[in-house]
Amino acid sequence: MTDTAPITQDVLTIPRKLPDGPTNLVGLTRDALRETLIAHGTPEKQAKMRVNQIWQWIYQWGVRDFHAMTNLSKAYRAELDEAFTIAVPEIVDKQVSADGTRKYLVRIAGGHEVETVYIPEEDRGTLCISSQVGCTLTCSFCHTGTQKLVRNLTAGEIVGQVMLARDDLGEWPQPGVGSGTDGPRLLSNIVLMGMGEPLYNFDNVRDAMKITMDGEGIALSRRRITLSTSGVVPQIAKTAEEIGCMLAVSFHATTDEVRDKLVPINKKWNIETLLDALRAYPKASNSERITFEYVMLKDINDSDEDARRLVQLIKGIPAKINLIPFNEWPGAPHARSDWLRIERFADIIYKAGYASPIRTPRGEDIMAACGQLKSATERERKSRKEIEADAGL
Structure with missing residues (x-):
């Protein structure tokens, strides 16, 4: 049996636009997180290291406060806090x-x-x-x-x-x-x-x-x-x-x-x-x-x-x-x-x-x-x- 139709045509399955505000980093893949950080001013040469650091804080240690990420500079933590959020349901x-x-x-x-x-x-x-x-x-x-x-x-x-x-x-x-x-x-x-x-x-x-x-x-x-x-x-x-x-x-x-x-x-x-x-x-x-x-x-x-x-x-x-x-x-x-x-x-x-x-x-x-x-x-x-x-x- 072959079927060339879309998997589902129900428009309700398309995610609705989420509320405006700081970008939530939870759910971004490593590549998406890297691109997001670069777009907000992180130098490309530092981006891979920053992704690794932030990733560990969020997903290994469950930290939701950028200011607690102590291996990042205070200035960079403040920048992150202004542009992003770490939010779960x-x-x-x-x-x-x-x-x-x-x-x-x-x-x-x-x-x-x-x-x-x-x-x-x-x-x-x-x-x-x-x-x-x-x-x-x-x-x-x-x-x-x-x-x-x-x-x-x-x-x-x-x-x-x-x-x-x-x-x-x-x-x-x-x-x-x-x-x-x-x-x-x-x-x-x-x-x-x-x-x-x-x-x-x-x-x-x-x-x-x-x-x-x-x-x-x-x-x-x-x-x-x-x-x-x-x-x-x-x-x-x-x-x-x-x-x-x-x-x-x-x-x-x-x-x-x-x-x-x-x-x-x-x-x-x-x-x-x-x-x-x-x-x-x-x-x-x-x-x-x-x-x-x-x-x-x-x-x-x-x-x-x-x-x-x-x-x-x-x-x-x-x-x-x-x-x-x-x-x-x-x-x-x-x-x-x-x-x-x-x-x-x-x-x-x-x-x-x-x-x-x-x-x-x-x-x-x-x-x-x-x-x-x-x-x-x-x-x-x-x-x-x-x-x-x-x-x-």
């Missing part, structure tokens, strides 16, 4: 689940809000970040999909979620100290599985993740970052080439008939087209398997036949299948599969030679679990009947 509300999960309601430019979730585990701490305000995909099992798309997040608003979470966790090292000096990180992994479709905001997601992976800053390995897509086929190979992180696919069905209803983007790029792109994925290997996310919906996609079809469909793709018990939300048109049914499904996949972990629901008591995110400022409320009609159920 604002946490307007934080909820902590009984299981330790933290959900942040985050305000970005224009007064819009998104949600970011931190999930602590025994051997890691995972931050689930958003890439758009709302979403265009209207997946029937996803609460975010009932919220209309407002705009893409900027690179600064994406990496800013990582920075504000490190603020809240108290995880910035002291100036002069390396990121890994104090032992295991509280925030060790990132998943782009929050609000929005990351591949509909590719450039900003790419720049934010490049900043996050930079060894002189936050310094997270590309293998500790997972990008989840619903199947924007033309951008999949580009993800490997320009970002290089791990890939997850929101799959959820084994026939086009069912996936058309659950994940409507399937009508544009169907299962066969998506799987062809995944088989050609440049980074797919036994050490970098593609994760197939599969939400378990009672009597919809959870039969033994579905499990066997799934195994046949992904044959030849280095993969694992992440089974996700459906996390209910008010007005949801689906129910969670029975636990024994989920275990039976997992067993069929496991016996076929694929890892099939069942994701433990986290943060359900604060609506922070997978598929439950929806910003508080979104006032439109749809009835169950409207949601089912949108999904074609």
Whole structure:
């Protein structure tokens, strides 16, 4: 299947003009930061050194005050303070689940809000970040999909979620100290599985993740970052080439008939087209398997036949299948599969030679679990009947 149309024609996905004022350095790539400093009077011969210095202060040590950047001259610090700002989104509300999960309601430019979730585990701490305000995909099992798309997040608003979470966790090292000096990180992994479709905001997601992976800053390995897509086929190979992180696919069905209803983007790029792109994925290997996310919906996609079809469909793709018990939300048109049914499904996949972990629901008591995110400022409320009609159920 070929498609020459733009990835999306929805004008609402174009970032709105942000308020006038000092230029925010958060979200600028190294090249963009260098050009910005030169444009404001930094001599070209000094620009590379200045970028390295400012980069470390912002991304390695979390410093937001130019006057605290003590390896810069006082005069240069004053110039920076006049022309620039170091700003991250604002946490307007934080909820902590009984299981330790933290959900942040985050305000970005224009007064819009998104949600970011931190999930602590025994051997890691995972931050689930958003890439758009709302979403265009209207997946029937996803609460975010009932919220209309407002705009893409900027690179600064994406990496800013990582920075504000490190603020809240108290995880910035002291100036002069390396990121890994104090032992295991509280925030060790990132998943782009929050609000929005990351591949509909590719450039900003790419720049934010490049900043996050930079060894002189936050310094997270590309293998500790997972990008989840619903199947924007033309951008999949580009993800490997320009970002290089791990890939997850929101799959959820084994026939086009069912996936058309659950994940409507399937009508544009169907299962066969998506799987062809995944088989050609440049980074797919036994050490970098593609994760197939599969939400378990009672009597919809959870039969033994579905499990066997799934195994046949992904044959030849280095993969694992992440089974996700459906996390209910008010007005949801689906129910969670029975636990024994989920275990039976997992067993069929496991016996076929694929890892099939069942994701433990986290943060359900604060609506922070997978598929439950929806910003508080979104006032439109749809009835169950409207949601089912949108999904074609």
